[in-house]
Amino acid sequence: MKNKLLAAGGIALTMFSGGTAYAQASPRSPLNDLGVSELRSELTSRYDAAVTMTQDSNVVRSTDSKFLWASETKVWCGIAIGYTKSSTKDEESINKCDAFYARMNAAPPPAPAPYVPPPPAPQPACTASRTTEVFFDWNVDVPAGEAETTLQAIAQNRAQCGWGPLTITGHADKSGSDAYNNALSQRRANNIAAALERLGVPRGDMTVVAKGEGQPKVDTADGVREPANRRVEVLAQDRGN
Template sequence: MKAQLGAAMIVAAAALVPGQAAAQVSPRSPLLDLEKSELRPQIESRYQAAIEAAQATRRGEDSRYVWASEAKVQCGIALGYLKSGTRDEESINECDGFSARMALASAPAPVVAAAAPAPSCGVDPNVSVFFDWNADTLPAEAQTTVQQMVASRASCGWTRLSVTGHADRSGSDDYNVGISTRRANNVASMLQAAGIAAGDMVVTGRGESELKIETADGVREPMNRRVEISAQ
C-alpha cells in the first residue's frame, strides 16, 4: 500500500504548480546509486546552488524562488543525515528533484528569431509613359511598360494602381487638363486590356499643375508630357 501511495504522489507531482511545492514528492534520484564519498559532494553542490538562487530572486518574483527554497531545505536535511552517517532517501530525492526544477526555471527563454523582411520584388512601382507634344496617342514603348507592371503585380503584391496624366506649359490650363486626362485614360485602357480591372485603378489628369521639370509658361518640355503609373 505504501508503494502504491508513493507512486500516486509522483504522478500527481507532474502537474504541480510552484505554490504547491511543499507537497512535491520527487521520483527516485540516481544520486541514490552513488557511493557515500561521491554522494555528499553532489548534495553539497545542490545545497549551495539553492542558497545562491534563493538570494538572487525575491519571494513571489517567479518560480525560481519557490524551487530554490525547497531545494535548500531538502538538501540541507539530506546533508544533516549524511553527516550522521545516514542516507535518507526521501530528502535526497527531494533535494535532487527540486534542484532540477530550480535549474529549469532559471534557464533562459528560447530566442525567437525575428521574421525576415519580405524580399523586394525587384520592380520599380513608379513608372512613366512619355508623350509627343500636343498628343494623347500612346507611344510604342507604352506597351512594354504596361506589360511589365501587369506581369509584376502578383509577385509584388500590388492591389491598386494610380494612373495620373500630366502636361507641359505650352497650352492653356483648361486645354492641358483635358489632354492630360485623355493621356491617363488611354494608359488606363491599355492596362485594363492587359488584365487590370477598372476598379483597381484611380485615373486622374493634373494638367500642368505638377511639373516634373519647372519651366516658364509656354515651354514645350518633353519630361512634363507624361502619365505616371504608381503601384500600391
C-alpha cells in the first residue's frame, strides 16, 4: 500500500501503513534568499516535476521511495506556491519542498552485491600410505578375518585421497614348489581383488599380479615357512596414470 500524505495547519505528516505519523525536519533552503517572482518559478518547476513523477506508472509500481518523495514534494511545493501568491515566503514549506525534491531526484542506492559463498575449506592433505600389505596363514589363499578392516581402509583412502588404479600383487613363501606357489599367490591376489570389488572398487581399476616366491619380503632358504612372505601387496597409483 502506498503511503498517504496529510497536510494540516501547515504541517505535513507522513502516514505509514502501521498508522504511525512522522514529522519531517528539513534544513534551510537557499531558495529562501530568492525574490518572490524567481522563487515562485523555482517552486513551480519542482511542483510540476513532482506531479509528472507521481503519474509515471513505472514510479508508481517501483519498490523504491521515489513515489513517496515525489508526493511530499508536490504537497510542500504546492503550499509554498500558495504563499507566494500573496508575496509571502513560508520558510518551512520552502525548505521541505526543496528537501523532498532533492530526495525525489537522488539516485537510488546501489543494489546489494550478490552473495558469493566463501570457497570451501581446503581438504586436508592425504597422509595414508599408498602401499598396504595383507598377510595369510600358511598354505591359505583366503585372508584372515581381521584383514577386512585393512581392506575397508584401502577402499576409503582411495576415495578420499583421489587415488587411481590399484596394483594387487600376490606372494608366497618358499615352502612349496615354484608352480604351486605361483598358483597360490595368484589365488591370494584374486581373493583380495574380489574383496575390494565388494567394497566398491571397480574391477577395471585393479591389476592383479602373481609373483609366487620370486620376491620375498624376507629372504630365506628354500622350504622355509616365513609368515612375512605370505602376503598380498596393494599399491595405489595416481589417477590418470
